[in-house]
Amino acid sequence: QVQLQESGPGLVKPSQTLSLTCTVSGGSFSSGHYYWTWIRQHPVKGLEWIGYISYSGSTFYNPSLKSRVTISVDTSTNQFSLKLSSVTAADSAMYYCARGAYDSATYYIDYWGQGTLVTVSS
Amino acid sequence: EVVLTQSPGTLSLSPGEGATLSCRASQSIYSSNLAWYQQKPGQAPRLLIYAASSRAAGIPDRFSGSGSGTDFTLTISTLEPEDFAVYYCQQFGYSSWTFGQGTKVEI
Numbered sequence: 001q002v003q004l005q006e007s008g009p010g011l012v013k014p015s016q017t018l019s020l021t022c023t024v025s026g027g028s029f030s031s032g033h034y035y036w037t038w039i040r041q042h043p044v045k046g047l048e049w050i051g052y053i054s055y056s057g058s059t060f061y062n063p064s065l066k067s068r069v070t071i072s073v074d075t076s077t078n079q080f081s082l083k084l085s086s087v088t089a090a091d092s093a094m095y096y097c098a099r100g101a102y103d104s105a106t107y108y109i110d111y112w113g114q115g116t117l118v119t120v121s122s
Numbered sequence: 123e124v125v126l127t128q129s130p131g132t133l134s135l136s137p138g139e140g141a142t143l144s145c146r147a148s149q150s151i152y153s154s155n156l157a158w159y160q161q162k163p164g165q166a167p168r169l170l171i172y173a174a175s176s177r178a179a180g181i182p183d184r185f186s187g188s189g190s191g192t193d194f195t196l197t198i199s200t201l202e203p204e205d206f207a208v209y210y211c212q213q214f215g216y217s218s219w220t221f222g223q224g225t226k227v228e229i
Binding site for chain 1: 123154157167172173176178198205212214217219220
């Protein structure tokens with residue numbers, strides 16, 4: 001059974017960099033079929049895709065966040081990480097890591113972490 | 123960027139009734155790139171449907187998806203108490219992945 005677990009500070013000061021890590025257990029982390037993904041959800045609002053990284057290090061970011069986002073991967077520890085720079089209160093949200101998959105010409109997100117709440121405040 | 127618009131915003135129904143949820147894309151998308159998720163309070167979303175009409179593993183057959191081009195539908199044939207939740211559609215585009223704003227199915 002694949003499990004994902006987010007970790008990182010729950011409170012970040014405005015203008016600083018938000019940093020989160022996702023640890024993946026179970027399954028095959030280094031498969032070319034998977035896209036290690038970050039998604040956030042603002043309180044009482046919908047879901048916003050942030051970006052993903054493949055095991056080989058290829059990245060794909062939401063154009064609206066691209067200038068501030070970096071996603072990296074460490075295949076030796078089955079972890080991938082999110083950095084979001086110059087944060088404001090608008091970046092306060094529940095952050096999820098998830099596994100995107102590509103199989104038989106279809107895409108889907110099949111496993112999610114439980115989410116970690118990040119608040120931006122001084 | 124493809125914008126997904128879900129309707130209605132809220133659906134008020136009773137257990138035993140059927141539900142029809144709509145997801146409309148701002149431009150035509152491949153059916154293979156459309157998924158539906160269910161989210162309950164305090165939980166992460168759960169994959170229900172991928173490729174517009176394929177049920178994910180363990181999903182009951184009362185959930186079905188259909189559609190193509192710009193119009194997609196999630197149907198719940200007979201609502202069970204555990205089905206009252208928020209439902210999101212998602213598309214996997216070449217320039218961005220986007221979600222609809224969600225439809226809340228409430229009792």
